[in-house]
Amino acid sequence: MNATHPAHIQRRAIPAGFIEALRERFGDRLSTAAAVREHHGRDESPYAAMPPDAVVYATSTEEVAWVAAHCHRHHVPLIPYGVGSSLEGHLLAVQGGVSLDLSGMNHIVAVHAEDFTATVQAGVTRKQLNDHIRDTGLFFPIDPGADASLGGMAATRASGTNAVRYGTMRENVVSLKVVTADGRIIDTAGRARKSSAGYDLTRVFVGSEGTLGIITEVTVRLYPQPEAISAAICNFPDLRSAVQSVIEVIQMGVPVARVEFMDTAAVRATNAYSKLTLKESPLLLFEFHGSPSGVREQAETVQEIARANGGEDFAWAEHPEDRNRLWTARHNAYFAGLQLRPGCRSSTTDVCVPISRLAECVTETAAELDQASFPYTIVGHVGDGNFHVLMLLDPDNPAEFAESEALNRRLVERAIRMQGTCTGEHGVGLHKMPFMEMEFGRDALDLMAALKRAFDPHNILNPGKIIPSGPATEHAA
Template sequence: MNAPLHADTLRRPIPAACLDALRALFGERFSIAQAVREHHGHDESPYPDVLPDAVVFALSTEEVAAFARICNEYRVPVVPYGAGSSLEGHLLPVQGGITLDLSRMNAVLALNAEDFTVTVQAGVTRKQLNEEIRDTGLFFPVDPGADASLGGMAATRASGTNAVRYGTMRENVVSLTVVTADGRVVRTARRAPKSSAGYDLTRIFVGSEGTLGIITEVTVKLYPQPEAVSAAVCNFPSLGDAVDSVIEIMQMGIPVARVEFMDEHAVRSVNLHSKLALRETPLLVFEFHGSAAGVQEHAQAVQAIVREHGAMDFDWAERPEDRSRLWAARHNAYFAGLQLRPGCRASTTDVCVPISALADCVRETAQDLAGAPFPFTIVGHVGDGNFHVLMLLDPDSAEEWQASERINHALVRRAIAADGTCTGEHGVGLHKMQFLEEEHGADALALMRSLKHAFDPNNILNPGKIFHW
């Protein structure tokens, strides 16, 4: 049972003249092959595959601008595509149209190490960027579990395990180059550390999920690689004890670089997938960055706090290879979870709440899940109040889908009631559309819709996402 698509999914006919113009512009990089369309017609969401009418592979901002002008002229929907790792149906062409694949736009354009910035094309992935700048002594810290493209990460306002110390894409994008719906090329800001000049266009496009413009270049902040890094795993007798300890750590202002939570089901899946031997109880994974003395001091302070909350142990991952293996396992927790139920369809959801509300939100969600008719895992970037639920559903069971949605709705409404948000990092896409008005109010939603109408009057940019036209 795939998740049902909402009503705003009427496919638009594509004039032959539009396809001919795109074929002439892109040559062999224009494709209507079934296999290519199928590859671009699904993501990691629970929704059924939706194939585009054609796929175009762009190489430059100028090509993207020419592409946009043609599609806008013929009122043809455009869906930007990066690495295909979205979780909420962002890249599904629910109204048909052309998928614009930006993965071949993968050049690092300008490294300004002395200014701690780098400018890349939208198709550069986070792992590729860090590999290319490794010798500079700098790194880019935003690390969603998938090896996502930076253009896609900006479009979804992505986050990750390092966000508690280094922030999300919202804090780390300096400037964007964006192609508008009618094919104009806009640079949203300069590289100055701050500016008071005009509206903050960068923040408007960050998190817009391809509905306001097509991001083709991204300038992001870089950070010095820390002098010392230390990681540790800490098990707890209960989920609540683990979360309570994180709340106290954050309220004490101890500068942890990462603090990740896994429930016992997630630990079991990670052990099986990554061949680890972690104790299968709720656990926290910590990482500390800084000077050798600072790392030791912060780790000792954290140890004292977790012991007060019933921590069973505090096992260090001292060697770089041990840390890498541990964090690779955490980043692969989604795929590890899928192996708990082979052949399943995964429905994922995430929320973010003020840190003071986190413990109650996690506990009540775990209680809801205890009676679920399907396996599940809970993981979270709990240092910033964000956690995720992975529900592993029988694809032939409508009852399981309905049960998962009841749990999702209860979780989201619990988060909103705590002055939190329906999604901390996955984005809205298709799955969270129904919650935006509840979170923001009708007037704010109307203002967002006015922006969409102003930026994209013909509704060609990723239509049917975030809210109804």
């Protein structure tokens, strides 16, 4: 199984002496070993590996700037690499070049608890940050499931289970330190809560997937740890009843912290993988944050709405160890799903629609998937209209992959028709690139391409991603 866009799969020649100059600068932190290159040319997407020509392990912003300037000078592609957990082919070296591994940039620069901010290097993971600040009474809420790096999360505009209450990386990045394509180092903002000075460069780089600059430091918002936390599971007779309950909860303005959906197949897989005994029917997993009385009031309102839609009484998980077990199981739903078909490769896609269209979008999607020749699961951060489909494919069966791509296309068309988006969380990478014009129109894409040319005139930064190929994005060497 190999999803490719041939127009982009054309490796650039590496100039003589280029790799040797990298080796002289970085020594054993430069690798051209096949296994290392293969590792950095593969993610969790359905694509075959597309390895870089070399991998550099950077430890400072200044080293990143040196590599960028060197690549810019010689027109060599440069792809930032965090922990490799992306799902849409973001970090594949489609034109070869250098993979810049930022995992060694894992220092927490500063915590300003009194201002509710923390500044970290790009390789710091969300779990590392939360472990570091636990004793301050604060936490960082963005939780995409994987223990992703903060730099990668900013680059892909990540969100996750807490987004319904705390927002996404877009709302929670205060400022960035970025290395430009030609090796300059810039700060996009200070730490003030607001500013009306100039263009909002922070938001330009958040979600740019390494195509406009390389994020080396991130300043993020922190939040007080809730006084009380409670989680509950509610099973439903069918998918529509569960999703309709979410719609009504959100429209009522109940400030739930998390509300996650799992279809029957996802619950079955989770039970087997995480050794749980959840009832195997569509379910919602809620978490409530606040004061004890506030949490109780939220839960009562939500349970009343759920019952009106055929939901069962809540099964509570009030002890921290029980909550952690449930959320760990939910985060492992991807790996659990893979076990439904041993030896399979997944094609995982997501869309996001206005909350009022969510039930319609999910049920139409499930009806189509029920006719597929392969198993699937649906899970979702449905509190913000975002859901994910995991299609479990035989890697030796091209027909299944073609079928999954057709289903994915119809899903995206459905979401855009409902005024949604082709990706609410995964990002564009390679896999969602064909849908960008459908969502934005040609004029908007041309403007994005002009921005790309201005920031990266030689098209070295993660080339062949986000914007479809064409005259506006051809290599300007």
